[in-house]
Amino acid sequence: MTESFARILATRFDGLPARMQQAARWIAAHPRDVALLSMREQARMAGVQPATMTRLAQALGYDGFEALRAEHAAALRQAPSRLARQADDRLPLHADSAAGQAQEMLSVAQDQITGLRTDEMLAALSLAADCLIKARRIYVLGLRSSHAVAWHLHYALSLVTDRAHLLDGVGGTGLDALWHAGPEDVLFVCGVAPYTRAVVEATLQAQARNIQIVALTDSRLSPLIAAQGVALIVPTGSASFLHAMTPAFLIADTLAALVARADDPGTLSRLEGLDRQLAALNTYISHPIEV
Amino acid sequence: MTESFARILATRFDGLPARMQQAARWIAAHPRDVALLSMREQARMAGVQPATMTRLAQALGYDGFEALRAEHAAALRQAPSRLARQADDRLPLHADSAAGQAQEMLSVAQDQITGLRTDEMLAALSLAADCLIKARRIYVLGLRSSHAVAWHLHYALSLVTDRAHLLDGVGGTGLDALWHAGPEDVLFVCGVAPYTRAVVEATLQAQARNIQIVALTDSRLSPLIAAQGVALIVPTGSASFLHAMTPAFLIADTLAALVARADDPGTLSRLEGLDRQLAALNTYISHPIEV
DNA sequence: CAAATCACGCAACATATGTTGCGCACCTGT
DNA sequence: ACAGGTGCGCAACATATGTTGCGTGATTTG
Numbered sequence: 001m002t003e004s005f006a007r008i009l010a011t012r013f014d015g016l017p018a019r020m021q022q023a024a025r026w027i028a029a030h031p032r033d034v035a036l037l038s039m040r041e042q043a044r045m046a047g048v049q050p051a052t053m054t055r056l057a058q059a060l061g062y063d064g065f066e067a068l069r070a071e072h073a074a075a076l077r078q079a080p081s082r083l084a085r086q087a088d089d090r091l092p093l094h095a096d097s098a099a100g101q102a103q104e105m106l107s108v109a110q111d112q113i114t115g116l117r118t119d120e121m122l123a124a125l126s127l128a129a130d131c132l133i134k135a136r137r138i139y140v141l142g143l144r145s146s147h148a149v150a151w152h153l154h155y156a157l158s159l160v161t162d163r164a165h166l167l168d169g170v171g172g173t174g175l176d177a178l179w180h181a182g183p184e185d186v187l188f189v190c191g192v193a194p195y196t197r198a199v200v201e202a203t204l205q206a207q208a209r210n211i212q213i214v215a216l217t218d219s220r221l222s223p224l225i226a227a228q229g230v231a232l233i234v235p236t237g238s239a240s241f242l243h244a245m246t247p248a249f250l251i252a253d254t255l256a257a258l259v260a261r262a263d264d265p266g267t268l269s270r271l272e273g274l275d276r277q278l279a280a281l282n283t284y285i286s287h288p289i290e291v
Numbered sequence: 292m293t294e295s296f297a298r299i300l301a302t303r304f305d306g307l308p309a310r311m312q313q314a315a316r317w318i319a320a321h322p323r324d325v326a327l328l329s330m331r332e333q334a335r336m337a338g339v340q341p342a343t344m345t346r347l348a349q350a351l352g353y354d355g356f357e358a359l360r361a362e363h364a365a366a367l368r369q370a371p372s373r374l375a376r377q378a379d380d381r382l383p384l385h386a387d388s389a390a391g392q393a394q395e396m397l398s399v400a401q402d403q404i405t406g407l408r409t410d411e412m413l414a415a416l417s418l419a420a421d422c423l424i425k426a427r428r429i430y431v432l433g434l435r436s437s438h439a440v441a442w443h444l445h446y447a448l449s450l451v452t453d454r455a456h457l458l459d460g461v462g463g464t465g466l467d468a469l470w471h472a473g474p475e476d477v478l479f480v481c482g483v484a485p486y487t488r489a490v491v492e493a494t495l496q497a498q499a500r501n502i503q504i505v506a507l508t509d510s511r512l513s514p515l516i517a518a519q520g521v522a523l524i525v526p527t528g529s530a531s532f533l534h535a536m537t538p539a540f541l542i543a544d545t546l547a548a549l550v551a552r553a554d555d556p557g558t559l560s561r562l563e564g565l566d567r568q569l570a571a572l573n574t575y576i577s578h579p580i581e582v
Numbered sequence: 583c584a585a586a587t588c589a590c591g592c593a594a595c596a597t598a599t600g601t602t603g604c605g606c607a608c609c610t611g612t
Numbered sequence: 613a614c615a616g617g618t619g620c621g622c623a624a625c626a627t628a629t630g631t632t633g634c635g636t637g638a639t640t641t642g
Binding site for chain 3: 623630
């Protein structure tokens with residue numbers, strides 16, 4: 001998105017009609033494609049009529065869509081001049097201010113994420129993905145801090161397969177579903193110190209019944225790791241009062257992608273279609289809600 | 292000029308007829324414009340007939356000029372990211388292997404996390420934290436991909452305060468709790484494109500009733516952002532089939548920490564004690580569970 | 583030196599592009 | 613309740629695009 005276009009859009013966006021906002025949002029999200037795709041194609045991807053694109057450009061003061069494209073093309077031409085300012089330019093902030101602590105946390109997270117990209121992790125991820133791909137059913141378990149991670153993995157998996165089952169504790173049941181699991185099934189368990197007792201017990205139980213275990217946890221010595229299971233080890237150190245779960249979250253996300261990619265491509269393209277359909281259905285709000 | 296195009300051209304250039312060499316020379320000199328200008332225009336600048344361009348592309352093994360342009364467009368699309376990638380110690384893996392995709396995802400996440408540490412983000416975080424700290428009640432909303440983020444924030448907040456309420460849809464209720472909210476309360480909403488309709492509607496509703504809004508979303512143009520609310524913008528681009536939620540997760544985590552740190556230190560130390568106690572109770576499993 | 587081949591300008595073609603006019607549906611204000 | 617206005621889907625428009633067939637002149641080949 002061109003600097004000037006971004007400014008124009010920011011000031012006028014709220015006053016724009018709904019469909020134009022929809023179109024503008026797409027452009028803002030795909031600035032490169034403005035110059036590289038035909039207008040009609042962009043309109044199709046944004047879920048908008050071709051005419052709307054022209055009208056949007058005009059509403060923003062451009063002569064037409066071609067003028068908008070020209071601007072984006074010019075920006076694209078000199079793109080590589082924007083060099084990576086990678087040299088760590090940590091801002092000089094004190095750790096006792098709010099912004100300081102925030103910066104500290106973001107910085108720590110950055111280091112942790114960087115540290116994830118090891119051969120060992122990649123190998124473990126491949127192994128874990130294989131395990132989930134071949135499983136008859138995938139049980140996903142994680143409570144407390146780890147619940148968000150487990151939930152996310154289950155959600156992602158459930159978009160591409162119906163073999164995933166989340167073992168949450170709603171209503172006091174949840175773990176009971178594990179009773180139907182067997183050696184063809186996999187238990188994905190996420191947990192960090194202090195390990196929740198229920199999770200540890202369920203994992204040991206599953207292990208005893210020869211259910212395969214994929215553990216996402218914080219230490220090689222974690223009680224969740226099974227002898228012949230797969231272990232994904234992530235750091236959890238944090239400047240906060242809680243353990244950092246972002247690395248675990250990222251690994252779960254990556255794992256889901258690996259599993260999805262093994263499904264026949266049909267599934268993925270169908271999903272993409274659904275996504276676009278959802279976008280078209282959900283994004284557009286034609287009028288303010290009455291209250 | 293694409294890597295592959297350069298190679299092809301190098302081997303075949305000498306055997307090409309004069310006019311085609313002329314055309315090829317121009318392309319080699321203006322690789323960017325291949326995707327940004329029309330073929331006829333390029334022909335004009337190269338001093339060549341339009342037909343020659345098509346024939347050149349075909350002589351080099353392409354289907355037509357469109358194929359050549361597509362290749363250059365693809366190169367242009369990822370140009371800046373490729374630059375950033377060079378300063379990087381990426382292991383030599385193919386993107387079509389599992390480990391390759393995993394590496395790609397981790398690498399993208401790393402870049403995204405790095406990009407979060409801006410002055411703007413830090414300021415917004417401080418603002419958002421202030422908002423949540425002063426609120427009478429904090430309603431937390433996020434569905435689908437964003438649910439894990441919302442859940443995590445609510446969980447973290449609920450460890451330090453009882454003012455947080457999660458608006459999940461279990462049992463079909465959930466959003467109803469918003470009816471008790473007023474201007475002293477804050478709605479924290481997380482959502483990325485395609486925005487879930489229910490979330491957008493609830494947010495607009497809350498906005499109309501002067502409830503303060505803190506939005507964690509993927510674009511400055513997101514429908515979740517309120518005029519006088521706080522906006523936390525995170526990237527969601529991903530090599531996967533799902534949007535990357537790791538940046539959002541990290542920001543939510545950081546926000547929780549900022550809110551927690553504002554509470555009296557007593558709360559935090561008490562919490563630490565509880566944590567240690569839980570750890571002692573839960574970690575150690577003296578004997579395998581009977582099954 | 584004739585025949586075959588090739589380069590390439592020209593012009594026509596089908597296509598798809600960006601744009602605009604029309605009309606219906608819906609809101610807004612009097 | 614009615615007039616005026618607006619959003620926007622639809623369809624047609626003129627245009628410009630990438631491509632291909634044809635013909636002429638040059639170059640090579642036997």
